[in-house]
Amino acid sequence: MLFREVRPQKAGFEPEPDPGSDEPDRCPMQNGRVYPSIAHFGAFGEKRFHFPLVPAGAFHSFVRLSIMTAPLPRVFVTVHIPLEHLSPLEGIAEFIMPDNGVKAAPRAQVLEAIGDCVAVLSQGELRVDAEFLDAAKSLRFVANAAMGIDNLDLAELRQRGISASNTPAAFAESTADHTLGLMLSLTRRLAEGDRFVRTGDWARRGMEPLRWEGTLLGGKTLGIIGYGRIAKMVEARARAFDMEVIHTKSTPHDHVGYRPLEVLLAESDLVVVLVPLTAATRHLINAERLAMMKPGSFFINVARGKVMDEAALVAALHSRHLAGAALDVYEEEPLVNEALFMMENVVLTPHTGGATREQRRRGRLEASGEIARFLRGKARCFPVV
Numbered sequence: 001m002l003f004r005e006v007r008p009q010k011a012g013f014e015p016e017p018d019p020g021s022d023e024p025d026r027c028p029m030q031n032g033r034v035y036p037s038i039a040h041f042g043a044f045g046e047k048r049f050h051f052p053l054v055p056a057g058a059f060h061s062f063v064r065l066s067i068m069t070a071p072l073p074r075v076f077v078t079v080h081i082p083l084e085h086l087s088p089l090e091g092i093a094e095f096i097m098p099d100n101g102v103k104a105a106p107r108a109q110v111l112e113a114i115g116d117c118v119a120v121l122s123q124g125e126l127r128v129d130a131e132f133l134d135a136a137k138s139l140r141f142v143a144n145a146a147m148g149i150d151n152l153d154l155a156e157l158r159q160r161g162i163s164a165s166n167t168p169a170a171f172a173e174s175t176a177d178h179t180l181g182l183m184l185s186l187t188r189r190l191a192e193g194d195r196f197v198r199t200g201d202w203a204r205r206g207m208e209p210l211r212w213e214g215t216l217l218g219g220k221t222l223g224i225i226g227y228g229r230i231a232k233m234v235e236a237r238a239r240a241f242d243m244e245v246i247h248t249k250s251t252p253h254d255h256v257g258y259r260p261l262e263v264l265l266a267e268s269d270l271v272v273v274l275v276p277l278t279a280a281t282r283h284l285i286n287a288e289r290l291a292m293m294k295p296g297s298f299f300i301n302v303a304r305g306k307v308m309d310e311a312a313l314v315a316a317l318h319s320r321h322l323a324g325a326a327l328d329v330y331e332e333e334p335l336v337n338e339a340l341f342m343m344e345n346v347v348l349t350p351h352t353g354g355a356t357r358e359q360r361r362r363g364r365l366e367a368s369g370e371i372a373r374f375l376r377g378k379a380r381c382f383p384v385v
Contacts, residue, residue: 027381027382072092072093072094073092073093073094073118073119073375074093074094074095074096074116074117074118074119074138075089075093075094075095075096075117075118075119075120075121075368075371076095076096076097076110076113076114076117076119076120076121077095077096077097077120077121077122078098078104078105078110078120078121078122078123078125078126079097079098079102079103079104079105079122079123080097080098080099080100080101080102081097081364082361083095084361085360085361085364085365085368086121086364086365086368087365087368088365088368088369088371088372089368089371089372089375092372092375092376093119093371093372093375096113096117104122104123104125104126107126107127110126110132111131111132111135112135114132114135114136114139115135115136115137115138116137116138117136117138117139118138118139118140118141118375119139119140119141119142119143119371119374119375120136120139120141120142120143121143121145121364121367121368121371122142122143122144122145122146122151123144123145123146123360123363124144124145124146124147124148124151124166125151126151127151128142128151128152128153128156128157128164129153129156130153130156133153133156133157133160133162139162140162140163140374141162141163141164141165141370141371141374141375142157142162142163142164142165142385143164143165143166143367143368143370143371144164144165144166144167144367144384145167145170145360145363145364145366145367146166146167146170146171146354146363147166147167147168147169147170147171147172147175147354148166148276148277148304149164149166149276149384150276150277150304152164152384152385154384154385157385158385162385163374163380163383163385164383164384164385165367165370165374165380165381165382165383165384166367166382166384167362167363167366167367167370167382168229168382169229170354170359170362170363170366171353171354171359171360171363172229172230172233173233173359174353174354174355174356174358174359175230175233175302175353175354176230176233176234176237177237177356178302178328178349178352178353178354179230179234179237179272179274179300179302179353180234180237180238180241182300182302182326182328182347182349183217183222183238183270183272183298183300183326184217185326185347186298186300186324186325186326186345186347187214187215187216187217187270187298187324188214188215189212189214189345191347192344192345193212195344215323217238217241217242217243217270218241218242218243219242219243219244220243220244220269220270221243221244221245221246221267221268221269221270222234222235222238222243222244222245222246222268222269222270222271222272223246223247223248223259223264223265223267223268223270223271223272224245224246224247224248224271224272224274225247225248225261225264225271225272225273225274225275225284225285226247226248226249226273226274226275226276226303227247227248227249227255227258228274230274230302231247231272231274234272234274235247235257245257246258246259246264246267246268247259247264248260248261248264250280261289262289262292265289265292265293265294266292266293266294267294268293268294268297269294269297269298270297270298270299270300271293271297271298271299271300272300272301272302273285273299273300273301273302273303273307273308274302274303275303275304275307276303276304277303277304277306277307281304281307282306282307283306283307283308283309284307284308285299285301285307285308285309285312285313286308286309286312287309287312287315287316290312290313290316290321290322291316291321293316293321293322295321296322296323297322297323298322298323298324298325298326299313299316299322299324299325299326300325300326300327301325301326301327301328301329302328302329302353303329304329305327305329305330305331305332305333306331307329308331309331310330310331310337310340311337313325314337314339314340317340317343317345317346318339323345324345324346324347325340325345325346325347326346326347326348326349327340327346327347327348327349328349328350328351328352328353329351329353330351333350333351334350334351336348366381366382369381370382
């Protein structure tokens with residue numbers, strides 16, 4: 001394993017005092033755009049500390065970033081992210097990051113480097129299980145810069161007395177936007193049309209006006225399975241397209257838009273899945289429930305891949321019972337059922353629902369804020385263990 005150690009150097013100025021020294025201990029707002037715990041960037045942001053140039057190392061080398069000369073708790077960050085995204089940890093932690101561009105650290109490299117780290121921050125891609133925890137001898141805290149927690153073995157964490165947090169609101173807006181994008185791409189055949197132009201088919205075949213007739217969202221019924229934060233944002237966006245929106249959830253309630261699941265499937269022109277993966281929701285959308293959907297309707301999954309039976313979905317598309325599907329998540333991602341690749345009426349994205357610069361930044365800042373609160377012995381905002 002190759003490591004590089006880089007320490008910040010002053011750029012001809014003295015940093016201003018932190019005006020809010022207690023800010024890392026304050027929880028961000030859940031439903032707004034102002035997040036007190038991430039407002040001060042210090043040496044990471046406006047202060048622009050410069051780092052000496054270091055020759056690039058091997059593909060899986062790591063950068064060790066230290067903020068103080070005294071020994072500090074070590075935090076493993078699974079992706080090489082901007083230091084400003086870790087600003088709540090300024091002065092209280094040393095970071096170890098992969099030095100491999102946009103790729104997350106491979107699991108084998110994480111297991112090799114995690115031994116003396118007190119905390120780990122991942123984007124939710126790191127499987128935290130018994131194998132990982134056996135290697136992480138010093139680990140006391142796991143931070144998911146993600147809304148989901150299905151990558152965490154909660155029982156194993158509890159048994160070992162290791163704490164964990166997620167970022168339940170950080171990616172909601174991005175995911176809602178992505179959902180609407182998938183709906184539009186699917187119903188207006190945007191991805192299909194893009195391929196038609198890029199491959200030269202349009203130039204060869206000429207104008208075919210009847211070929212590209214899509215479907216308006218306006219006047220259609222959108223059925224949302226789940227009614228949490230993201231679902232309500234999707235609902236607001238869909239209503240702007242003049243859609244009728246209904247929903248279902250695990251606990252019946254008297255909301256005018258509520259429907260039991262079977263009724264929702266039968267009434268909806270488009271069905272969007274927005275539930276977490278649990279024992280109860282695994283394969284919630286199976287062959288039986290797909291058959292309950294309105295003939296010619298569309299299916300969209302931006303939740304978790306294992307919420308649907310992917311093979312059953314392929315069968316429903318092959319039979320033309322469904323008019324199309326749009327997926328951001330898959331049962332065994334990054335592997336995808338290859339039958340989906342051959343279907344023009346299917347839109348596929350690589351689990352990028354939350355992937356906007358703004359909300360990735362927010363998620364990392366909230367996750368590093370949780371680590372900071374843990375290291376300082378303060379109450380956390382988003383504990384899951």
